[in-house]
Amino acid sequence: MRLFKNPLNLIFAAALLLAACETPQELSMIPYPQFEKTTSKTVNLPATVTFSVNLPQPEMDDLLAYLPSYPLPMELSDKNPFVTIEVSEQTDTPSSAEGYKLEISKRGVNIKAKSATGAFYALQTLAQLARNGKKLPVTVIEDEPRFPYRGLHLDVSRHFFDKEHVKKQLDLVATYKINRLHWHLTDGAGWRLEIPGYPRLTEFAAWRKAANLQDWGKYDHHYCEKDEEGAYGGYYTEADVREVLEYARLRHITVIPEIEMPGHSDEVLAAYPQLSCTGEPYTSGEVCIGNEETFKFFEDVLNEVIRLFPSHYIHIGGDEASRRHWKACPKCQKRMKDEGLKDESELQSYMIARIEKYINSKGRDIIGWDEILDGGLAPNATVMSWRDTEGGISAAQMGHYAIMTPGSYCYLDHYQDDPETQPLAFGSYIPIGRTYSYDPAPDSLGTDITKYILGVQGNVWAEYIPTKEHAEYMIYPRIIALAEVGWTPQSKRQPESFKRRINNEIHHIKAKGYNPFMLSEQVKSNQTVDYAKKRIMLSLTSEKYPIDIRYTTDGSEPTASSKLYKKPFAVKDSILLTARLFDGKAPLGKSLRLRTDYHKAIGKQITYAKDGGYYQNKEVYKGGGDTGLLDGLRGGMSYMDGRWQGFCPNDLDATIDLGEVTSIHRVVANFMQVRTPQVFLPAKVEVWASVDGKNFTLLNTDICSEEEAGKDVIFRDFGWIGSPTQARYVRFHAIQGKKQFLFVDEIVIQ
Ligand code: TNX
Numbered sequence: 001m002r003l004f005k006n007p008l009n010l011i012f013a014a015a016l017l018l019a020a021c022e023t024p025q026e027l028s029m030i031p032y033p034q035f036e037k038t039t040s041k042t043v044n045l046p047a048t049v050t051f052s053v054n055l056p057q058p059e060m061d062d063l064l065a066y067l068p069s070y071p072l073p074m075e076l077s078d079k080n081p082f083v084t085i086e087v088s089e090q091t092d093t094p095s096s097a098e099g100y101k102l103e104i105s106k107r108g109v110n111i112k113a114k115s116a117t118g119a120f121y122a123l124q125t126l127a128q129l130a131r132n133g134k135k136l137p138v139t140v141i142e143d144e145p146r147f148p149y150r151g152l153h154l155d156v157s158r159h160f161f162d163k164e165h166v167k168k169q170l171d172l173v174a175t176y177k178i179n180r181l182h183w184h185l186t187d188g189a190g191w192r193l194e195i196p197g198y199p200r201l202t203e204f205a206a207w208r209k210a211a212n213l214q215d216w217g218k219y220d221h222h223y224c225e226k227d228e229e230g231a232y233g234g235y236y237t238e239a240d241v242r243e244v245l246e247y248a249r250l251r252h253i254t255v256i257p258e259i260e261m262p263g264h265s266d267e268v269l270a271a272y273p274q275l276s277c278t279g280e281p282y283t284s285g286e287v288c289i290g291n292e293e294t295f296k297f298f299e300d301v302l303n304e305v306i307r308l309f310p311s312h313y314i315h316i317g318g319d320e321a322s323r324r325h326w327k328a329c330p331k332c333q334k335r336m337k338d339e340g341l342k343d344e345s346e347l348q349s350y351m352i353a354r355i356e357k358y359i360n361s362k363g364r365d366i367i368g369w370d371e372i373l374d375g376g377l378a379p380n381a382t383v384m385s386w387r388d389t390e391g392g393i394s395a396a397q398m399g400h401y402a403i404m405t406p407g408s409y410c411y412l413d414h415y416q417d418d419p420e421t422q423p424l425a426f427g428s429y430i431p432i433g434r435t436y437s438y439d440p441a442p443d444s445l446g447t448d449i450t451k452y453i454l455g456v457q458g459n460v461w462a463e464y465i466p467t468k469e470h471a472e473y474m475i476y477p478r479i480i481a482l483a484e485v486g487w488t489p490q491s492k493r494q495p496e497s498f499k500r501r502i503n504n505e506i507h508h509i510k511a512k513g514y515n516p517f518m519l520s521e522q523v524k525s526n527q528t529v530d531y532a533k534k535r536i537m538l539s540l541t542s543e544k545y546p547i548d549i550r551y552t553t554d555g556s557e558p559t560a561s562s563k564l565y566k567k568p569f570a571v572k573d574s575i576l577l578t579a580r581l582f583d584g585k586a587p588l589g590k591s592l593r594l595r596t597d598y599h600k601a602i603g604k605q606i607t608y609a610k611d612g613g614y615y616q617n618k619e620v621y622k623g624g625g626d627t628g629l630l631d632g633l634r635g636g637m638s639y640m641d642g643r644w645q646g647f648c649p650n651d652l653d654a655t656i657d658l659g660e661v662t663s664i665h666r667v668v669a670n671f672m673q674v675r676t677p678q679v680f681l682p683a684k685v686e687v688w689a690s691v692d693g694k695n696f697t698l699l700n701t702d703i704c705s706e707e708e709a710g711k712d713v714i715f716r717d718f719g720w721i722g723s724p725t726q727a728r729y730v731r732f733h734a735i736q737g738k739k740q741f742l743f744v745d746e747i748v749i750q
Helices: 007-022 057-069 116-129 163-175 213-219 238-250 266-271 292-308 330-339 344-361 390-397 432-436 468-475 478-487 495-511 625-630
Strands: 035-044 049-053 074-076 083-087 100-105 108-113 135-143 149-155 180-184 254-261 313-317 365-369 382-385 402-404 426-429 453-460 524-530 535-541 548-552 569-571 574-583 592-597 605-608 645-647 652-674 684-690 697-703 713-735 742-749
Touching (some): 057 116, 149 163, 149 478, 238 254, 292 313, 313 344, 382 390, 432 495, 453 478, 535 548, 697 713
Parallel strands (some): 049 074, 083 108, 149 453
Antiparallel strands (some): 100 108, 535 569, 605 652, 652 713, 652 742, 684 713
């Protein structure tokens, strides 16, 4: 008898065989490695992991000093060790010094690396793989980072975080192969580094009477003495800094100190008012560049910084100087004249270039925020691109290195979930999926540019982060998404795989005693409009995994027996979708309520009044441009998602032509208010209708109540709902109260 008469049987048998021993397994690790070949076989992890390693003495001592923090109990042994670590320039591992090869077989674990850092990262991988019931997958991993710079930034000025908190974060982020801490040590809300010869910086300019930054206004943002009753603040002594540096070094993290100049320096000027343009404290946040003493001050500070910090890079800030005071300051104006500087931007660049020269003379290089490009870039500077990606790209075009930290992806101080469910945060909405979607060096830029992009960093600004627990809540898990952005090749990054792995990871972090955000408990939606078929396709997703999404379309609350979402569905008319996550029978979070209308104005003509047009200066605020308010697409929780159209400082005043006289009964548009970035609801909205385009009748004036106007975050429909009315033209006029930003996503006409 021929066993495989039918060739299909042969394929079937082969597939079975493969499934038995070679099924590809997703490794439960972050960042995902560059290359892995994993089987379904496992090998038991011994209770104590014996290991041998061939590191030379000082590096051996470093590893042994680190191991007590390592999650697996490790013991050196020459006799048949379970883990062998070979570190040699000659090994056949990936080429980067941070790379490694890790082989797990029935015989044990073999690690090869070119440097102690590579071996350290192999051990981090091993520890992650060992979490699964003490069984290791049989696998071969060859791994190295996509970018050499993978950073976490911590602002310790706006709120002070002590050395223990900093060390605790370093211990965790190192396990995700983050290798830089950008330590924002000075800013207008407090100086945090002891500097010999300048005692007022830390006796005075590091203390205030309000623990919460938002309450400091009650004290006119004045500092107080360190030993005054109720003083809040703090600073790091030399010993503290050395302790943090050593802790970081053992975890292969370089600490880059930042000393802000010439802006964000209110605290310096409170302590040493002679360095301000007026000579008075509390008059400006910018130091006087016409005054030689300013340079003496920063050189003294930098001498100490360079003495303490081994980092090749020193960050000198450079962001958000208003330049206002320099205009009125005779000393600054004289400096501009003497140096032939044509404006205040060039004056700032003069200062940065001079400081750079000083830092270069000590064998170090500077990093500055992207404003340092504005008046001409200092010759050797590396640019940290935060306002968007353009700064980094133009620096790279000029042959300068760039580190990418664009605000709309990498700012970990912004909301990560529906603001109504979250503690007050800065500005917009950056959920983990958005952070993960960032590619710092897309191929489209070309290698001439991408070769200058050093990597990526997550920034934790602390204006709205008063406590350590809250800081961890904002950092995790988004920094882990950035760790993968910085390490894993773009071709290996898959949102669905990351979603599975991050859902696993958050529980490990929590078990280690951190306070991560446990991911959104809300359903998220997306729409695509099919104009030809006159319908909207709705898709639903969630950050949580595994989870069920259940929904109704009549506005009723979904229950555990409501329809289970499986795939995108079409909406032809109007529905009120209500969707909720269910963990088995248990509902989570709150329901998503979303009106979806294939309404009468989709694709129709819109004309903006002369002073009623949208904000043109930034692509993300155009919200789809001239057709954006009638495209059927609704915005999400971020005014930067490309769906919201911004109006600043003028009103939204637009007239829609429905093409023919039509019966209408509802004209509404959704507005958002998020107070921290100055986005406000309109004071009122007027809806007018006309048959001929000349004579308009007012259908309704919808007024924003005082209560609504006072809310930090609110979304609300404004407009008119009434009995059927004949109209061809509809004028929608949203009148600004605050003359800041208005955001609206769609004018819905039914
Ligand atoms: C802008 S980012 C700043 C910081 C703020 C941050 C808030 C940068 C270089 N400057 O001073 O804390 O926005 O998100």
